[in-house]
Every structure is written in C-alpha cells, then in structure tokens.
Amino acid sequence: MGTQHDEFRLWAFGDAHVGTDKPFGRDSLAEAIGHSEFGGAQGGPPFDWDIAVDVGDMSGAHLSLPDDAEGREVVRQFAALRRHRREDVYSVCGNHDRSGLCEPDAWWWQKWIDPLGAHTAHSGVDAGARPYPVSGTWERYSFRVGNLLFLMLSDRNEPSQTVGRGTLGGNPGGVVSAETFQWWANMVEHNRDSIIITVHHYVLKDTTVASGEWEGVRRGADGKLYEHYHRPFLEGTPQAASYLYWVGGKPDSGAFERYLSEHPGAVALWLAGHTHTHPDDRHGGKSHIEKAWGETYFMNVASLSRHHMPITTLPISRLLTFRPGSREVRVQCYLHTDQYAPQGWYGPAERILTLDRAFSW
Structure with a gap:
C-alpha cells in the first residue's frame, strides 16, 4: 500500500479468455502476470504495480456457458x-463470464472470480487481505485509494431482458441492471470531491475505437453480417456489439450517456475492454483513449488473449501512474507479444491525461 509520497501504479487489463488460449498452449493470464513481475521471454521488461483492475471476460466460452x-x-x-x-x-464480470438466464445468477463469476471473497474455498480470494477493502455486491461495488473512488460495474444477464445473450454463449452487447445504474449515479452524485474511476466491461456508445453502431461486426457486400471485432448474433442486437446497450432491460437506453451529458466532469475515467485490437486502431474515427462529455476519459485496455476473436486480437494491457499533488496521469501500453511491435512498452500509444484535480493519498 502506498504512502503519501509514493506514486500509485494501476495495472489495467482484461479479456484474458483463458479457455480460448489454453488449447493453443498459451496461459494468457499467467503469462501477463509473469511479464509484469519478471519480464517476458521476448525482451519485455517487468514493471511495478500496486493493484490491478480486470475489466472482465476471464472466460472464453462462446457458444456455451462458463463451467x-x-x-x-x-x-x-x-x-x-x-x-x-x-x-x-x-x-468486474464481462459478457463471456455471464451465466445463462436459466442458471443461478452469475454463479460462475461469483464462485471463481469472487470480488467479495464470499467463496474463498473456490476462488482463493480472502476479503480481509484486500489492500483497499470493497463495499457492495458482486454486481456493483466500490473501493478507495486515496482520493480515487473506483466504481466497479459488472455486466450480467438481466432477468427483465427479452432479447440478448440468454444461452447464446458470448453474445455481445453490454448489460447493466437498473439498480446498478441507480447505485452508480448515487455514488457519483455523493462523491463529487473524489476522482471517480468507473470500471466496466464495455465503453459507452461512440467513445473509443469501434464503439459505434454497427462497428463491432462487418457487413459484407452481400448484405450479410460477418465476424470482425465480435461475432454477429442476430438474436442479440448485433448493431450494439461493441458498447453498453441495455440498462434495466431497455435497449439503447442512453442512461449513462445522459447522466454524463448533464454532469460533465463528474467521472474522471472510464476503464473498459471487450473490443480487442492493436493500439493504433482508429476504426470509426476513434482511438483507444478518448475524452467525451467534457472531462471524462474513456479507455479500452483489452485484451490479454491472443486467440479469442483472432481477426483483431492483440495481447496488450495498460499501466496508469498517478503522482501525489499532480493532475497528470501517465498511461503506458504494454505489448505482451512481439507480433505487432517488440514486446514491452509501445511508445506511440503512451498518453498523458490531465484530470480536473490532483491525486492525493
């Protein structure tokens, strides 16, 4: 845990899809952990981090459910x-971590990922060992690091939905319950003196790369839909494959977008994944890090997988460094393989973000 003089280093990653990479002989999560702590076999250096946020999709289940x-x-x-x-x-839970509507609510994610430490015998998570204690439920929880407030929102199969993933495996299109949205809005409203970081599996519509309508899948000259960043499930709103679409069972609800439009700057950062691609991708005229609704930075940190959605997937993660007394946040991009550029830090993707207030312990 940091002191008042220390930098705070946040490692942000997601989309490990361990079940997808394993048959290819690749331990996507374990390899990235090893790179961070000891460096990579292809020359990538190790790096220090204090805590990590995982934006979801530990599972690789596609046409099945995680087991x-x-x-x-x-x-x-x-x-x-x-x-x-x-x-x-x-x-937080991603769309591939969801359980089916006919199964116990998010049983797999609660049992094996377990942010509250309620299933320690299976997950190995001891709630009392958290460096920064969590408060909330499996679906929505918070924790503090100095004046940073993390709001952790899980994706889920929302029982009121009539269209969506159901038993379709990893059908994309983000889902948040009405209760989670209200909790988020209330937390934002009552913590305006904090630097608020929202963590969810999805970005919001038209923020980062390929997050616009019909940008997640490819439409051919024949009028048919084809796999690109995501697979086109006709039963599951393929036009919304790349962004948070359902809130409280309402399609294309715009609930988060309206709140941020009415409260510009209330949220400093929104960290997400879901759409796997190389760090220079600008599909739809949007990069991996964009500012929207005044002062909110949206950041895509995916993915750790090399083989899940193979057309665009490239193993990357991000390191965010906060310095006490500074409004600036350094964001570095780490390439976990050498398939795009040398393994390690990718300089062209580094950014300096300027927040509306300084970090402090």
Missing part, C-alpha cells in the same frame, strides 16, 4: 502471482 473446469484454470493461472497477492486484483 467449473475453466474456473479452476483461472484460479490456477492467478497462482502465477509471486510479488503480489490474488487480492491485489479487482475484477
């Missing part, structure tokens, strides 16, 4: 941590 075998594999790969504890990683 216990993949849950045990996730826990096995988390055991690669040597210089950090399992409790140093704070996670």
Whole structure:
C-alpha cells in the first residue's frame, strides 16, 4: 500500500479468455502476470504495480456457458502471482463470464472470480487481505485509494431482458441492471470531491475505437453480417456489439450517456475492454483513449488473449501512474507479444491525461 509520497501504479487489463488460449498452449493470464513481475521471454521488461483492475471476460466460452473446469484454470493461472497477492486484483464480470438466464445468477463469476471473497474455498480470494477493502455486491461495488473512488460495474444477464445473450454463449452487447445504474449515479452524485474511476466491461456508445453502431461486426457486400471485432448474433442486437446497450432491460437506453451529458466532469475515467485490437486502431474515427462529455476519459485496455476473436486480437494491457499533488496521469501500453511491435512498452500509444484535480493519498 502506498504512502503519501509514493506514486500509485494501476495495472489495467482484461479479456484474458483463458479457455480460448489454453488449447493453443498459451496461459494468457499467467503469462501477463509473469511479464509484469519478471519480464517476458521476448525482451519485455517487468514493471511495478500496486493493484490491478480486470475489466472482465476471464472466460472464453462462446457458444456455451462458463463451467467449473475453466474456473479452476483461472484460479490456477492467478497462482502465477509471486510479488503480489490474488487480492491485489479487482475484477468486474464481462459478457463471456455471464451465466445463462436459466442458471443461478452469475454463479460462475461469483464462485471463481469472487470480488467479495464470499467463496474463498473456490476462488482463493480472502476479503480481509484486500489492500483497499470493497463495499457492495458482486454486481456493483466500490473501493478507495486515496482520493480515487473506483466504481466497479459488472455486466450480467438481466432477468427483465427479452432479447440478448440468454444461452447464446458470448453474445455481445453490454448489460447493466437498473439498480446498478441507480447505485452508480448515487455514488457519483455523493462523491463529487473524489476522482471517480468507473470500471466496466464495455465503453459507452461512440467513445473509443469501434464503439459505434454497427462497428463491432462487418457487413459484407452481400448484405450479410460477418465476424470482425465480435461475432454477429442476430438474436442479440448485433448493431450494439461493441458498447453498453441495455440498462434495466431497455435497449439503447442512453442512461449513462445522459447522466454524463448533464454532469460533465463528474467521472474522471472510464476503464473498459471487450473490443480487442492493436493500439493504433482508429476504426470509426476513434482511438483507444478518448475524452467525451467534457472531462471524462474513456479507455479500452483489452485484451490479454491472443486467440479469442483472432481477426483483431492483440495481447496488450495498460499501466496508469498517478503522482501525489499532480493532475497528470501517465498511461503506458504494454505489448505482451512481439507480433505487432517488440514486446514491452509501445511508445506511440503512451498518453498523458490531465484530470480536473490532483491525486492525493
């Protein structure tokens, strides 16, 4: 845990899809952990981090639902941590981590990822060992680091939906319950003196790369839909494959967008993943890091997987460094393979973000 003189280093990653990479002989999560703590075999340097946020999609289930075998594999790969504890990683549920509408609510994610430490025998998460204690539920929880307030929103199969993933495996299109939105809005409203960081699996519509309508899938000259960043499930609103679409069972609700439009600057950062691509992608005229609604930075940090959605997937993650007394946040991009550029820090993707207030312990 930092002191008042220390920088705070936040490692942001997501979309490990361990079940997808495993048949290719690749431990997507364990390898990235090893790179951060000891460096990579292709020359990538190690780097220091205090805590990590995982933006979801630990599972690789596509046309099926996540199962216990993949849950045990996730826990096995988390055991690669040597210089950090399992409790140093704070996670939200992604669309591939969801359970079906006919199953117990988010049973897989609660059992094996377990942010509240309610299933320690399976997940290995000890709530009492968290460096920064969490408060809330599996679906929505918060924690503080100095004057940073993290609002962690999980994606889910919302029971009131009539269209969406259901039992379709990893059908994209983000989902948040009405209760989670109200909790988020209330937390933002009552913590305006904090630097608020929202963590969700999805960005909002028209913010970062390929997050616009019909930008997640490809439409051919024949009028048919084809896989691109995401797979086009006709039953599941393919036009919205790349962004948070459902709130409280309402399609294209715009609830978060309206709130941020009416309260510009209330949220400093929104960290997400879901759309895997190289750091220079500008599809739809948008990059991986964009500012919207005044002062909110949106950032895509995905993915750790190399084989899930292989047309665009490239293993990357981000390191955010906050300095006490400074409004600036340094954002670095780490390439976990050398398939795009040398393994390690990718200089062209580095950014300096300027917040409306300074970080402090």
